[in-house]
Amino acid sequence: xxxxxxxxxxxxxxxxDHYRSPRNSEPLESPDAEGEAINxxxxxxxxxxxxxxxxxxxxxxxxxxxxxISQASASLMGEAVKGKNLPETLAIVKAFRALMQGRSRSxxxxxxxxxxxELMALEGVKRYPVRIKCSLLGWNALEDALKVIAAV
Amino acid sequence: xxTPTAHPAPQANSGPLDIAAIRGQFPILDIEINGKPLIYxxxxxxxxxxxxxxDSLVEYYSSFNANVHRGVHxxxxxxxxxxxxxxxxxxxxxNARDARxxxxxxxxxxxxxxxxxxYGRANVGDGDDVIITAMEHxxxxxxxxxxxxERGANLKVIPMNDDGDLLMDEFEKLLGPRTKFxxxxxxxxxxxxxxxxxxxxxxAHAHGAVVLVDGAQSAPHIxxxxxxxxxxxxxxxGHKLYGPTGIGVLYGKYDLLNAMPPYQSGGEMIASVTFEKxxxxxxxxKFEAGTPHIAGVAGLGAAIDWVQGVGIERIAEHEHRLxxxxxxxxxxxxxxxxxxNPKRRAGLISFIVDGVHPHDVGTVLDSQGIAIRAGHHCxxxxxxxxxxxxxxxxxxxxxxxxxxxxxxxxxxxxxxEVFG
Ligand SMILES: Cc1ncc(COP(=O)(O)O)c(C=O)c1O
Numbered sequence: 001x002x003x004x005x006x007x008x009x010x011x012x013x014x015x016x017d018h019y020r021s022p023r024n025s026e027p028l029e030s031p032d033a034e035g036e037a038i039n040x041x042x043x044x045x046x047x048x049x050x051x052x053x054x055x056x057x058x059x060x061x062x063x064x065x066x067x068x069i070s071q072a073s074a075s076l077m078g079e080a081v082k083g084k085n086l087p088e089t090l091a092i093v094k095a096f097r098a099l100m101q102g103r104s105r106s107x108x109x110x111x112x113x114x115x116x117x118e119l120m121a122l123e124g125v126k127r128y129p130v131r132i133k134c135s136l137l138g139w140n141a142l143e144d145a146l147k148v149i150a151a152v
Numbered sequence: 153x154x155t156p157t158a159h160p161a162p163q164a165n166s167g168p169l170d171i172a173a174i175r176g177q178f179p180i181l182d183i184e185i186n187g188k189p190l191i192y193x194x195x196x197x198x199x200x201x202x203x204x205x206x207d208s209l210v211e212y213y214s215s216f217n218a219n220v221h222r223g224v225h226x227x228x229x230x231x232x233x234x235x236x237x238x239x240x241x242x243x244x245x246x247n248a249r250d251a252r253x254x255x256x257x258x259x260x261x262x263x264x265x266x267x268x269x270x271y272g273r274a275n276v277g278d279g280d281d282v283i284i285t286a287m288e289h290x291x292x293x294x295x296x297x298x299x300x301x302e303r304g305a306n307l308k309v310i311p312m313n314d315d316g317d318l319l320m321d322e323f324e325k326l327l328g329p330r331t332k333f334x335x336x337x338x339x340x341x342x343x344x345x346x347x348x349x350x351x352x353x354x355x356a357h358a359h360g361a362v363v364l365v366d367g368a369q370s371a372p373h374i375x376x377x378x379x380x381x382x383x384x385x386x387x388x389x390g391h392k393l394y395g396p397t398g399i400g401v402l403y404g405k406y407d408l409l410n411a412m413p414p415y416q417s418g419g420e421m422i423a424s425v426t427f428e429k430x431x432x433x434x435x436x437x438k439f440e441a442g443t444p445h446i447a448g449v450a451g452l453g454a455a456i457d458w459v460q461g462v463g464i465e466r467i468a469e470h471e472h473r474l475x476x477x478x479x480x481x482x483x484x485x486x487x488x489x490x491x492x493n494p495k496r497r498a499g500l501i502s503f504i505v506d507g508v509h510p511h512d513v514g515t516v517l518d519s520q521g522i523a524i525r526a527g528h529h530c531x532x533x534x535x536x537x538x539x540x541x542x543x544x545x546x547x548x549x550x551x552x553x554x555x556x557x558x559x560x561x562x563x564x565x566x567x568x569e570v571f572g
Pocket of ligand 1: 196197257260291337366368369530
């Protein structure tokens with residue numbers, strides 16, 4: 001049974017804040033990698049740009065249109081990966097996907113030690129199966145961009 | 153017993169509808185969603201099914217299941233009777249001249265694909281024009297795009313204004329000697345506009361063009377008379393008309409259908425086959441290759457009986473009241489904007505809520521047990537016209553009530569509480 005408390009779990013203040021004031025929403029001038037993801041069923045989109053300095057993600061740009069969950073998740077994601085190297089970033093991606101799929105993080109070797117920090121505000125999404133794909137949209141775009149980096 | 157039980161008209165076919173009695177015939181309306189009574193405002197996606205339709209499927213499989221047109225045995229004859237009786241019901245429902253003008257298909261999408269690939273390939277050539285409207289469902293855009301790409305033809309679009317009405321002057325300008333086909337939606341699923349299809353058909357015919365009317369949304373909501381409209385093709389889906397999924401109807405004028413090449417081929421659609429030559433069956437079998445969805449046809453027959461028993465005019469009147477009341481209530485809310493204000497509207501209201509994405513509106517309403525559709529409604533060009541990614545759409549069926557619209561009103565208020 002899903003009642004109003006559940007809605008508050010979904011729409012936590014942090015999530016609404018990132019939806020209303022997305023972080024890192026300025027495009028980068030010379031990104032090292034770009035990725036994009038579109039949900040054909042609803043038209044939501046997220047674009048990710050990354051720039052690297054000494055193997056660390058130095059600049060992040062997250063732009064897009066869509067629902068609160070897709071846009072807030074992408075914004076929180078941008079904050080989470082800033083300053084991280086490639087393996088650390090991949091570990092965050094893995095841990096976040098595990099969170100959305102409702103797997104307990106101790107089941108997951110790679111995700112086990114990762115502290116998702118503010119991203120945990122999105123935990124309530126896993127109780128709304130139809131919204132999980134909203135929440136993962138930006139992450140698909142990020143993975144797109146990371147492939148470019150890994151290939152370099 | 154050789155024929156399935158006739159399902160009696162649910163109530164006297166005149167006077168105002170007893171909506172409580174009608175609701176009582178839809179078992180799904182008793183369920184709870186998230187601890188709240190279900191308020192189903194998504195009938196434009198698919199309607200719910202009355203007990204008579206549900207029973208007809210069970211009855212078909214329990215008592216009449218056999219392949220059609222194939223057996224000398226009694227059961228096959230009974231299945232064939234159900235199959236062909238339904239064709240006559242569908243003929244009467246849209247007032248076609250002849251039952252052979254009724255072709256069973258999977259739904260509106262398949263009907264349009266059939267016409268685009270059979271009639272279209274045979275009649276649309278290099279430099280010809282196909283005209284659609286700015287408010288088509290993707291299923292009445294993509295088949296024509298594919299045809300035009302393949303043939304070197306041009307796809308032209310009748311524009312609409314911000315009320316969601318077609319610009320008929322612009323349509324007149326698009327028509328010309330190269331216009332081979334016009335395919336128009338009768339009632340737009342995204343904004344609810346009911347288009348002046350009779351006038352469109354007249355104008356197109358004046359230029360020798362053939363017209364298909366997409367009736368996916370009109371068949372369940374307004375009386376349809378294909379002879380009066382004089383359209384050449386008309387398509388509808390059973391599942392939006394209180395019937396099962398997977399079954400629909402393509403109506404086509406006899407002479408057109410008769411001249412068209414087959415769409416799919418195989419069993420059922422032939423008169424004789426040798427390795428040198430195949431002679432096709434006559435209508436309607438020519439377009440019904442393979443074992444059809446016989447149970448679906450039985451269900452479609454029950455659905456048409458049910459709708460006829462209630463009376464499509466009375467359904468239209470009831471839904472008109474719902475639309476008027478819904479518009480009034482939603483307009484009372486600051487921050488709600490109704491998309492489109494067409495001269496004639498039926499069945500649904502599309503709207504957006506200031507600062508809140510339709511998905512989020514949908515989730516909040518769902519927590520109240522209210523099922524609406526949030527998205528682009530398979531009509532992305534319509535969304536582009538209004539400069540929005542998506543809308544919230546409340547769409548109605550005969551079972552909806554003004555109380556439910558009050559609940560929608562309260563649900564939208566709650567959206568502001570969550571996102572306030
Ligand atoms: C206007 C319109 N045309 C076509 C279709 C396609 O119908 P179906 O999915 O039953 O083939 C729909 C269904 O949403 C519709 O609303």
